[in-house]
Amino acid sequence: MSLHLFNTLTRQVEPFAPLEPPRVTMYTCGPTVWNFAHIGNFRTFLFEDLLRRHLEWSGYDVFHIMNLTDVDDRVIKAAAAAGKRLAELTEPFVRAFFEDRDFLRIKPAHVYPRATQYMTAMITLVQRLLERGVAYRGEDGSVYLAIAKFPGYGRLSQLDRRQLKVGARVASDEYAKDDPRDFALWKKTDAVDEQVGAAWDAPFGRGRPGWHLECSAMSLAEIGERFGVQTLDLHCGAIDLIFPHHENEIAQSEAATGQPFARTWLHGAFLNVKGTKMSKRYGNFLTARDLQEQGVDAGTFRTLVYQTHYRQPLDYTDEALDAARKGSLRLGEFRERLENEDGRRRTGADAGDRLGDLARQLEADVRAALDDDLDSPNALARVFDFVRAANGELDRGAGGSGVAAALAVFDRVMGLFAVLPGGRQVAPELERWVHERLAARDRARKSKDFKEADRIRDELKARGVEIEDTPAGTRWRVV
RNA sequence: GGCGCCGUAGCCAAGUGGUAAGGCGGAGGUCUGCAAAACCUCUAUUCGUCGGUUCGAUUCCGACCGGCGCCUCCA
Structure with missing residues (x-):
């Protein structure tokens, strides 16, 4: 059997067939760098990491793109609150993300395009959508995409069969839109945007990109330049991105290019805590750094994650983590x-x-x-x-x-x-001491002084050193 | 209200229209000076509940119960 994947677009497991094998273009929605990513975010990145590794193991030549969202509502809000410019706020979190990625042994993507560095591509995309009459300038000066002009809208999330919750929300920009479901491609700048440096000049007005725009612009730019195509083989993320994020990406991309945006859409389930999704909003989150502080190594966490299927919710508990640790150790x-x-x-x-x-x-x-x-x-x-x-x-x-x-x-x-336990650094002085103690214990054992031998074992244990007698000698490790 | 997901042993978790993988834990055993590790045996007549389809359903259909997600920032 060849690789089969569940495509959200068709809601079916189907044979995976890249556009131009052996090349596979893979776009994974990355973190918004307004804060540390939490392990729920990393569960998704880990599922994508496995996909990437399996594709490569299967002989595919994968080109992996992961975006870094360094301008959006949350980033701007956080920057304003900290009295910082955009880049000042995001730079440390970008570095932290890469550190966390390495700690969790996630293979680096080939490129990490950042929204703020692709303004030209985004502006061009909006321009194109305006020219094609799919986008329009609202009364508030922002640019919106008219979903009525894009017949395929709602296919991914089956929106054609859903209705908006009655009285769900009336956004402040609602009056500016032709249809409440239209979404912003480009948001007109306000004072806070200017203050943190989140404002760019464009033919259709000074502003900043809407959330969805970057993924379309950057992925099209990357694969267009490199491979001359406008269709991704794989586009991945977690299930909360299906709507509206991915739905909107499809609309704006396909309306602009006339080509399918991505052939296969994959979505991972959440990492839950007591049945509820881990989220900054609920405050029930843990970062990779928290794991590190708790002495949880990458092998343990990866074991935990991979012991659940990526489309199944994974409830995070200390018990499950401990079981994973034992498995990884084994x-x-x-x-x-x-x-x-x-x-x-x-x-x-x-x-x-x-x-x-x-x-x-x-x-x-x-x-x-x-x-x-x-x-x-x-x-x-x-x-x-x-x-x-x-x-x-x-x-x-x-x-x-x-x-x-x-x-x-x-x-x-x-x-x-990559689920094997991480090698732990042992201080040279501790190592010397252990060797000395083991030698002493060996002498005791040889002279059948088992009481002394056991005492030494306890002594070692007290300093976290576990030993194991084997035919080839005594092995030890720090736990 | 619309769309979607989940409910399998003490815990975690695969899976199939033909009679329940694996991990952790637990019990017993082998090995070992003793441990540890490893290995062996055992640990769900049963897959939320009730109906239906079928020769046969945990697996398909329906209803119900319970939990959750998206529709608002979201991995």
């Missing part, structure tokens, strides 16, 4: 064991290369699971199956060439998930 232990066995160049019988067979099966199983709409929980289940079976073979003395083969495959598969 995988790490196994990896270490393989490496050690390989290092010892076991001459044990190949046993028909059972390990190699298991490894090949694992690779096929994982590929099949991920091909099935990125069924990572299933894929990880196969990994754990493999670990159990391989440990069993190792226990029974399997060795030979199969070990190296298994290690190679295991590393390849782990490369998709």
